[in-house]
Amino acid sequence: MKIYETKTAPNPRRVRIFLAEKGIDMEYVELDIAAGENLNETNRAKNVTTKVPYLELDDGTCIGESIAICRYFEELQPEPPLFGTNPLQKAQVEMWQRRVEFYFLLAVGMSFQHSTGYFKDRMTPVPAWGVESGKSAVEFLDVLETHLKDNTYLCGEYFSVADITLLCALDFARVIKIRLQEQHPNLQRWYALVSSRESAKA
Numbered sequence: 752m753k754i755y756e757t758k759t760a761p762n763p764r765r766v767r768i769f770l771a772e773k774g775i776d777m778e779y780v781e782l783d784i785a786a787g788e789n790l791n792e793t794n795r796a797k798n799v800t801t802k803v804p805y806l807e808l809d810d811g812t813c814i815g816e817s818i819a820i821c822r823y824f825e826e827l828q829p830e831p832p833l834f835g836t837n838p839l840q841k842a843q844v845e846m847w848q849r850r851v852e853f854y855f856l857l858a859v860g861m862s863f864q865h866s867t868g869y870f871k872d873r874m875t876p877v878p879a880w881g882v883e884s885g886k887s888a889v890e891f892l893d894v895l896e897t898h899l900k901d902n903t904y905l906c907g908e909y910f911s912v913a914d915i916t917l918l919c920a921l922d923f924a925r926v927i928k929i930r931l932q933e934q935h936p937n938l939q940r941w942y943a944l945v946s947s948r949e950s951a952k953a
């Protein structure tokens with residue numbers, strides 16, 4: 752099996768970190784998304800959204816969406832569990848994973864795409880939407896800051912796939928000049944903890 756990805760992009764990194772946490776080796780195929788390699792007929796036929804990453808199994812089955820890929824490996828190799836271990840924890844992981852993905856990673860992505868015009872060959876950038884999305888992303892940092900006052904990780908003492916999503920989103924946010932500030936001491940403490948994990952190098 753192999754994963755088609757782009758080394759510098761945030762979503763593929765979520766999967767690389769997840770697999771590093773699990774100790775799973777993988778073959779990676781680099782696609783140049785800036786040049787639109789992900790959009791060619793071969794990739795589109797395997798992966799309808801054309802987004803990276805996507806996983807290709809040995810029988811040709813393809814799985815897109817970072818969380819779907821992570822879920823597949825969680826089922827194949829449950830240890831260490833990264834999606835929760837009991838009903839409550841699984842729900843909390845799902846809650847924070849979705850919150851971070853929808854209210855932060857997506858906002859950061861929209862701000863990047865609409866303010867830089869990076870993908871202007873395949874979409875129409877709306878700079879005002881880029882500004883609004885950047886503001887939403889920054890506002891959500893305050894929500895996270897409050898939450899992390901009483902929580903070591905997003906789900907209490909439990910490191911999960913939600914933390915991986917947040918780490919990748921925060922690191923990518925630097926590209927649009929969104930950084931943790933003095934008013935985010937708990938997020939900074941969380942960031943230092945999570946980014947010092949060996950997997951963060953993936």
Ligand SMILES: N[C@@H](CCC(=O)N[C@@H](CS)C(=O)NCC(=O)O)C(=O)O
Binds near residue numbers: 760784801816
């Ligand atoms: N919901 C998808 C998002 C994937 C995504 O947006 N990938 C970006 C790179 S981080 C991409 O492929 N961009 C290329 C394009 O839009 O053409 C996931 O979770 O994997």
